[in-house]
Amino acid sequence: MKHMKTVLILEHTEEVFDKLTCDVCGAESKWDENWAAKEHEKSITTLQLEEEESFPHGGQSTQTQYHICPSCFKTHLAKWMESHRESKPTVTNSVW
Ligand SMILES: [Zn+2]
Numbered sequence: 001m002k003h004m005k006t007v008l009i010l011e012h013t014e015e016v017f018d019k020l021t022c023d024v025c026g027a028e029s030k031w032d033e034n035w036a037a038k039e040h041e042k043s044i045t046t047l048q049l050e051e052e053e054s055f056p057h058g059g060q061s062t063q064t065q066y067h068i069c070p071s072c073f074k075t076h077l078a079k080w081m082e083s084h085r086e087s088k089p090t091v092t093n094s095v096w
Contacts, residue, residue, distance in 0.1 A: 022069035024076055035070050043070045047077070 020029040029035045036043040045051060045068050052061035081087040 007089070020067055022072055024068055024072040025067050027069045029069070045070060045073050 017032060018035055020035075021027065027035075030037060031039065034042055035043055045064040047068055049064040050061065051063075053059050066080065081089070
């Protein structure tokens with residue numbers, strides 16, 4: 001026999017991912033953290049500082065991120081980086 005009982009289910013609110021916007025131009029990503037225009041494409045940018053302390057009794061970490069669209073990455077960030085001390089990016093290509 002299956003016994004049923006009445007329970008009170010409280011509604012709650014929760015922070016869930018909605019959209020990603022560029023911190024420079026305000027553009028919105030179409031696919032979560034993927035800035036690509038088409039579903040079969042992938043274009044992800046990362047600009048993050050992660051600081052962490054770890055001890056036997058615990059630790060702490062802080063992540064500081066800028067979300068930047070590929071267009072602003074290329075036209076603003078990359079040009080700024082390369083104009084300061086002639087910085088060059090690490091570029092890795094893959095083919096499959
Ligand atoms: Zn942008």
